[in-house]
Amino acid sequence: MQPISLLTAMPLVILATAAPTLVPHETGQAPSFGVYDPEPNCQQEKKITFEHLFISWATYQPGELLRKLQAIQADGHRPFVTIEPWPDRSITSLPSGLLGDVAAGKYDQRIRQLSLEIADFRAPVLLSWGHEMENVTGRYPWASKNAALYRDAYRHFVTASRLSAGNIGYVWSPVGDKGLERYWPGEEYVDYVGLSVFEFPAFDQAYYHQATRSFHDLMTEKYARVAKYQKPIVIVECGVTGSKEYQLSWLSEALRDMGNYPLLSALIYFNAKDTPGAWGDKFVTPDWRIGGCGLADVIEARL
Numbered sequence: 001m002q003p004i005s006l007l008t009a010m011p012l013v014i015l016a017t018a019a020p021t022l023v024p025h026e027t028g029q030a031p032s033f034g035v036y037d038p039e040p041n042c043q044q045e046k047k048i049t050f051e052h053l054f055i056s057w058a059t060y061q062p063g064e065l066l067r068k069l070q071a072i073q074a075d076g077h078r079p080f081v082t083i084e085p086w087p088d089r090s091i092t093s094l095p096s097g098l099l100g101d102v103a104a105g106k107y108d109q110r111i112r113q114l115s116l117e118i119a120d121f122r123a124p125v126l127l128s129w130g131h132e133m134e135n136v137t138g139r140y141p142w143a144s145k146n147a148a149l150y151r152d153a154y155r156h157f158v159t160a161s162r163l164s165a166g167n168i169g170y171v172w173s174p175v176g177d178k179g180l181e182r183y184w185p186g187e188e189y190v191d192y193v194g195l196s197v198f199e200f201p202a203f204d205q206a207y208y209h210q211a212t213r214s215f216h217d218l219m220t221e222k223y224a225r226v227a228k229y230q231k232p233i234v235i236v237e238c239g240v241t242g243s244k245e246y247q248l249s250w251l252s253e254a255l256r257d258m259g260n261y262p263l264l265s266a267l268i269y270f271n272a273k274d275t276p277g278a279w280g281d282k283f284v285t286p287d288w289r290i291g292g293c294g295l296a297d298v299i300e301a302r303l
Contacts, residue, residue, distance in 0.1 A: 031258055033299050034080055034268035036237070042271055042293035050126070051077040052236070052268050057110050058086035066117040073123060080268060082128045082173075082236070083114065085142055085157075095141035102153040108160050115164035128171040128194055128236060129157050134180045139278060147182035158189045173236050176222030184229070192265070193226045194236035195219075199250055200286050201242065203279060215254030223261050232265040239270040239288030247290050251298045269295060 034050025035042045042048060051072045055065055065081070072079045087098045091106050101107060118125050130142040133150050137143070144150055158170050173194025174180040184190075197218050204213045219235075226233060240250045251269075258264055273287040 031264055032266040033295070034077075034266060035271050035293075035295065036268060037271045037293075039272070039289075041289070042269075042295055045293060045295055045299075047299040048295065049078055050080045050266060050268055051075065052080045052082065052270075054082045054084060055114070056084045056086050057107070057114065058088045060110070060114065062113055063117070065114055066120055069118070069121045069123075069125065073121075078124070078126075079121075080126045080128075080171075080234075080236070081118075082131055084140075085130055085153075087141055096144075098141045099144055099146070099149045099153040103149065103156045105156070105160075111157060111160045112164050115161040115168070118168055119165035122167060124167050124169065126169045126171055126192065126234070127161075128173040130154055131173040131194065131236065132175045132196060133183050134177050135175045137280075139275075150183050151185045154183075154185045155189050158185075171234060171236065173234075174226075176225060178225070180225055187229065187231070190229070190231055193229055193231045193233050193263075195222050195226065195233060196237040197222065197235050198238070198270075198286070198288070199240040200279065200283070202283050202286075206282065212250075214257075215250065216257045216260075219254075219257070219261060223264070227261075227263055231263070233261065233263045234265055235267040237270045238267055239274075239286070241286045241288060244291045244294065248294055248298055251295075255298060271295075 032049040033047060034052055035045075035048050036052035036054070053068055053072065069079050069081075085098065085102060085107070087095050088107070088110070092098050092101045118127070130150065130153065132140065133143050135143050136145050142150065142153070154172070161168060169191040170189065171192040171194045172185060172190040173196075174183060176195040176197070197215065199213055199215070199218065201212050204210045223233070238254075240247045242250075254267075258267065270288050271293065272289060274285050276285045279286060
């Protein structure tokens with residue numbers, strides 16, 4: 001059986017009916033780049049490898065995922081999918097019951113439907129489920145103080161998904177905050193580790209008493225928390241607010257610094273405005289969009 005590369009850089013995933021097997025990560029090669037770009041502004045940028053897609057399984061309609069995967073492929077990109085397991089009221093009456101219901105198999109039909117569409121797509125797909133789980137702020141019902149229950153639900157999702165699709169690389173994707181290790185489901189359930197890296201000066205000033213924080217400031221502490229798992233790392237969401245000049249300057253410095261993190265395989269930019277209230281009531285909703293995109297120029301300079 002021939003290995004198929006999920007990332008243009010190094011890691012290879014063997015597609016089989018069982019869980020994908022990783023070939024050891026090779027260091028010293030340039031990371032890949034991607035974008036979440038719902039408007040869209042960046043889809044014609046030639047240096048973009050991945051296109052990030054968010055799917056709510058509560059509102060998902062059969063066939064929707066496959067159509068979107070095919071559209072991404074038609075754009076010449078590779079799909080990175082984040083499944084957000086919002087509660088389906090016909091299954092879960094209270095948000096607090098979500099993880100228990102997932103672990104008990106009550107969402108297995110939904111998991112099977114989504115996985116079969118990925119299987120029908122045939123090409124490799126990177127897939128994150130229940131992201132930013134250690135950020136227990138009330139934003140996501142799957143981000144629970146009950147880490148054991150999250151681990152059970154995540155493991156059940158991966159196990160159930162593998163029954164229907166063999167072309168998935170599973171991404172366990174915390175924010176990168178302290179305490180994330182409590183949610184680690186075990187290496188057999190994880191092919192890649194995801195992180196979220198955002199530069200929001202107003203937040204930095206309030207919580208870190210710094211006017212700004214560099215990519216190096218943010219990534220060094222997050223990387224230290226996940227490097228021990230020895231899995232390829234993807235920055236699943238990256239964003240910076242401010243003027244376009246500041247955004248591109250910050251990203252340029254970020255790309256120059258990426259070589260200091262040997263496990264780092266890809267960075268995906270979040271080119272959208274955030275959800276209102278996501279950063280609390282104290283702050284104006286951050287807008288991560290870069291006018292006219294401009295990511296290609298930054299990437300070209302890095303390469």
